[in-house]
Amino acid sequence: MRYHKIYPAAICFACYLTAIGLILGDPATILPGLWKIILTEDALITDYIQIAGIGAAFVNAALVVLISLGILHLSKDPLNGFTLVEIGLMAGFALFGKNIANIWPIIGGTFLYAKVRREEFGKYASVSLLATALSPVVSYVALDNGWGNIWWAILIGAVIGFVLPPMSAYTYKIQNGMNLYNMGFACGLLATILVPVMTSLGANPTVAHHWATGYNAQLGICLGVLCVGLIVVGLFFSGRPAWAAWAGYRRLLLTTGRAPSDYLRMLGAPATLISMGINGLIGMGFILATGGDLNGPTIGGIFTIMGFSGFGKHARNIIPIMLGVVLGSFCMHWHINDSGVQLALLFGTTLAPISGYFGWPFGILAGFLHSSVVLRAGTPVEGFNLYNNGFSGGLLAIVLYPIITEAIRHRKPELQDVDYFDNFERDNPTVPPPIGGEEEEEF
Structure with missing residues (x-):
């Protein structure tokens, strides 16, 4: 029960998403918009704001968050920093690819896997939610009248949910903790087999490009309020003095972020909340500074960064990655504000x-x-893997890791099968070393 406040906080987040939808959109269009979202093939990039309106898109995100919370609660999945990842991912991708209908067959397949293994579903609940990266496959099979139907969609979705738990456990080991989106890599590998088989059977999937523009001011204000609110809560309303919360955040910045790094357990809620808010502002700042658009996919990306702020990401380790992307725009034959590059x-x-x-x-x-x-990584899978960057990141992690470790031999880490905490002592976090000269606060 150490992190029991995650549930009410996440419900408040869902309410905030709903409020955004009701205020910025037309309430009369929400139900028709939700129906349109359900009836849309969701291959990348399908911006729900563009196809159904901002109201329906954010209400769909809120509903997906509530569904996810219900699954985590009923399955008794332990609450920790990775719970923040699940909430951020589900909320973010519910703006461009996941909806209240297409996630269920995959979740059901993982539930079936747990039953076949005679294990508690709670052990695989988080996997079931993240596996919905392939929910566009369910939508395509259900809606393509020339090839699939709803029953085939349920079957294929269940198969996806059934095979991804063992796959993701294996792919984690070969990336050495250097790619945080492990499920994206696993889903990408599965999709590279699934899509060719589907096309050989007569399917003809195509990538999509629905990209909303013109929402920078409205969504920027809403996102800014959320991020600043998280920072303020972390500093002044978390049960610790502001200086202690800030000291915890400074310690967080000294970590590598190598998976798995549960910041909620390592440094507590104050430092994690501050990091979430700051990282959200950094993501929004890079998008606006490079002439990008705040819409469903980019807000989804920012929500994902904020979720992983509890599990590996912080300002010091994400800014160099972003600068590398910006640097590429000066010599590559693409522009920094292209939709794929913004993502x-x-x-x-x-x-x-x-x-x-x-x-x-x-x-x-x-x-x-x-x-x-x-x-180019998403080309073989026709946009069916929503975590395409996770697939690309996995490929690069596998290539870069041995090269860098051979060049810098004394920086060769050993793979961790668990995070920094004993599985049987969930409430006793390991305190990182203090910053020079400061006394350690109690955790």
């Missing part, structure tokens, strides 16, 4: 551990390479 700018922070562990020059290199690799 690479945000989701490329999956490689933050490379920056945190090996140093900022390698972070810039990783971002530079990622900005080009990700633009």
Whole structure:
């Protein structure tokens, strides 16, 4: 029960998303918009704001968050920093790809996997939510009248949910904790097999490009209020003095971010909340400074960064990655404000551990390479993997890790199967070393 406040906080977040939808959109269009979202094939990039309106998009995000919370609660999934990841991911991608209908077959498949294994579903609840990265497959099969139907969609979704738990457990081991979006890599590998098989059976999937513009002012204000609110709560309303909360955040900045790094357990809620707010402002700042757009996909990317602020990302290890993407725009044959590059700018922070562990020059290199690799990584899977940057990040992590460790032999980490905490002592976090000269606060 140490982190029981996550549930009411997440419900407040869902209410805030609903309020955004009701205030910025027309309430009369929300229900028709939700229906349109359900009936849309969701291959990348399908911005729900563009196809159904801002009201329906944010209400869909709120409902997906509530569904996710219900699954986590009923399955008794332990609350920790990764819970923040799940909330951020589900809220973010519910703005461009996941909806209240297409996530269920995959979740059901993972539930079936747990039952076949005779294990509690709570062990795999988080996997079931993250596996919905392939929910566009469910939508395509259900809605393509020339090939699939709803029953095939349920079956294929269940198969996806059934096979991803063992796949993701294996792919985690081969990335050495350097790619935070491990499920994106696993989903990408599965999709590279699934999509060719589907096309051989007669399917003809195509990528999409629905991209909303003109919402920078409205969404910037809403996102800014959320981020500043998190910082204020972390500093002044978290049960600790502001100086102690800020000291915890400074300690957080000294970590590498290598997966798994549960900041909620390591440093507590104050430092994590401050980091979430600051990282959200950084993500929004990079988008606006480079002439990008605040819309469903980019807000989804920022929500993802904020979620992973509790599990590996912080200002010091994400900024070099982003700078690497910006650097690429000066010599590559694409522009920094292209839609795919804007997403690479945000989701490329999956490689933050490379920056945190090996140093900022390698972070810039990783971002530079990622900005080009990700633009082609999704081609074989026809946009069916929503975590395309996770797939690209996994490829780069596998390539860069052995090269860097051979060049810098004394920086070769050993793979961790668990995070910094004993599984049987969930409420006893390990305190990182203090910053020079400061006394350690009690956690």
